[in-house]
Amino acid sequence: MTRTKRPGGDKKRKFDATDERAAKRPNNTSEPIQHAAIAPTPPPETTAPEPTPIKSPTQPPPDLTAADKAHLKAYLDRTERPFAVLAIPASKKRKRSSASHQLVQDDLYDPRLTLQYEIKPFDKWSSLRKYKKFSVGSESIGCGECVLVKHTDETTGPIDYDAQWKARVLEIRALDQEHVYLRVAWLNRPEDLDIGRKRYHGKLELIPTNQLDIIDAMAVNGRIEVMHWDELVDDDVKAMPEEDQYFWRYTYDFVHTKSFSKLREICVCKTPQNPDELIVSCENKDCGQWMHTKCIAEAAVEPPTTNGNVKTPQKGVKAKKRASKVTTPTFSPDSRAVAIASSGDGEMTAEVFIKGQPKGPDVEASEKDEIVITDAAAARRTEKVLCLFCQSPLG
Numbered sequence: 143m144t145r146t147k148r149p150g151g152d153k154k155r156k157f158d159a160t161d162e163r164a165a166k167r168p169n170n171t172s173e174p175i176q177h178a179a180i181a182p183t184p185p186p187e188t189t190a191p192e193p194t195p196i197k198s199p200t201q202p203p204p205d206l207t208a209a210d211k212a213h214l215k216a217y218l219d220r221t222e223r224p225f226a227v228l229a230i231p232a233s234k235k236r237k238r239s240s241a242s243h244q245l246v247q248d249d250l251y252d253p254r255l256t257l258q259y260e261i262k263p264f265d266k267w268s269s270l271r272k273y274k275k276f277s278v279g280s281e282s283i284g285c286g287e288c289v290l291v292k293h294t295d296e297t298t299g300p301i302d303y304d305a306q307w308k309a310r311v312l313e314i315r316a317l318d319q320e321h322v323y324l325r326v327a328w329l330n331r332p333e334d335l336d337i338g339r340k341r342y343h344g345k346l347e348l349i350p351t352n353q354l355d356i357i358d359a360m361a362v363n364g365r366i367e368v369m370h371w372d373e374l375v376d377d378d379v380k381a382m383p384e385e386d387q388y389f390w391r392y393t394y395d396f397v398h399t400k401s402f403s404k405l406r407e408i409c410v411c412k413t414p415q416n417p418d419e420l421i422v423s424c425e426n427k428d429c430g431q432w433m434h435t436k437c438i439a440e441a442a443v444e445p446p447t448t449n450g451n452v453k454t455p456q457k458g459v460k461a462k463k464r465a466s467k468v469t470t471p472t473f474s475p476d477s478r479a480v481a482i483a484s485s486g487d488g489e490m491t492a493e494v495f496i497k498g499q500p501k502g503p504d505v506e507a508s509e510k511d512e513i514v515i516t517d518a519a520a521a522r523r524t525e526k527v528l529c530l531f532c533q534s535p536l537g
C-alpha cells in the first residue's frame with residue numbers, strides 16, 4: 143500500500159473536533175474567573191528546585207516588612223501593567239550599570255531563541271515571592287506549561303478557544319492571591335505573524351517565539367497541551383499531531399533575527415506539508431519522494447506541456463505557477479477523495495483516491511489508488527496515480 147502520512151483521524155472527526163475541544167475547555171462557561179489563586183503549598187525558595195533555568199544575579203529576598211508590602215501592593219493596584227520585559231538584542235553592547243539585572247532565558251524550545259532580558263522595575267519584581275504553580279478555578283498550572291490568555295475583558299458568552307492568545311509560563315511570582323504575575327513567552331498563530339497563514343500551516347499550528355511578557359494571572363483561561371511535531375519522523379503516525387491537537391514544529395526568533403527556523407520542503411512544489419492534509423510517498427526506491435495529494439490532483443487538470451514531455455522535478459517551479467490557476471472546489475465531506483482540483487476554466491475536475499484512505503471508523507476507504515477526472519460533459523475517466531518526480535505508479 144502507498145506509504146501515506148497524516149494522523150489517524152478521519153474526516154468525520156474533523157467536523158467533531160470543535161465540539162470535542164469545547165468539551166475539554168477548562169473554562170468553557172459564561173462565568174467570569176473569580177480570581178487566580180496561588181497554589182496552597184508554595185515551595186520555599188531555598189529548597190525548591192528552580193522550575194526554569196533562570197540565571198538570576200540575585201536571589202529575591204522574600205520577606206517584606208508590612209510597610210514594604212503595603213507599598214508594593216499600592217504600586218500593583220494603581221499600575222495597569224506593572225512590569226515590563228525588555229529583550230536585549232545580541233548586537234547591543236553590554237553596558238552594565240550596577241542597577242541593571244540582565245537575565246538569561248535559555249529553555250525556549252529551540253536554542254536559537256535563547257535571549258538576555260531585563261525586567262523593569264526589577265526591585266519590585268524580585269521582591270515578589272516565586273512559586274512553582276498557580277491555579278485558575280480548579281486547575282493547577284505549573285511553570286513550563288502552556289496556557290490560554292484572554293485578550294479582552296469579555297467574560298460573557300462562550301470563549302473563542304482558537305482565537306485566544308497562547309503562551310508558555312516561564313515564571314510565577316505573587317504578592318498575595320490577588321496579585322499573581324506570570325512571565326510568559328508567546329506562542330503565535332501563523333496569522334499573528336507578518337507572513338500570515340500559509341497553505342502549509344496546520345489548523346492548530348502554533349509558532350513559539352522568544353517574545354517575553356509579564357501578564358496578570360487573571361488573564362489566564364486554562365491550560366492547553368502543545369505537542370512537538372518532528373517532521374523528519376516519517377514512519378510513526380503517533381509522531382504527528384491529531385487534527386484537534388495544538389502543535390509546534392518551527393520557531394520564530396522575534397528578538398534577534400526576526401526569522402523562522404527551517405521547515406522540511408517536500409513535493410515538486412517544494413513547500414512544507416500541511417499536517418491536516420494527506421501526503422504520499424513514491425515507492426520507487428531510487429525516488430522515495432513525498433508529494434502533496436493536492437499537487438497530484440492539480441497536475442491531473444493542468445494543460446499538457448507543449449512538447450509532450452513528462453514533467454521533471456526541475457520544472458517544479460513552472461508547474462507551481464501553472465497550478466496557481468487551478469482552483470480547489472468545495473470538498474464534499476462524504477467524498478472518499480483525499481484531494482480535489484479543478485482546471486482554471488472549471489471544465490475539468492480531478493479527484494485523487496488513495497487505497498486505504500481516508501481512515502476512520504465510519505468512513506469507507508478507497509480500494510485502490512486512482513485519479514477520477516470529470517470533464518465538462520460530465521464524462522468520467524480514471525487515471526493511475528503517478529509519482530510527480532519519476533512517473534512510476536503509486537501503490
Ligand SMILES: [Zn+2]
Binds near residue numbers: 408409412
Ligand atoms: Zn506539492
Ligand SMILES: [Zn+2]
Binds near residue numbers: 430529533
Ligand atoms: Zn517517484
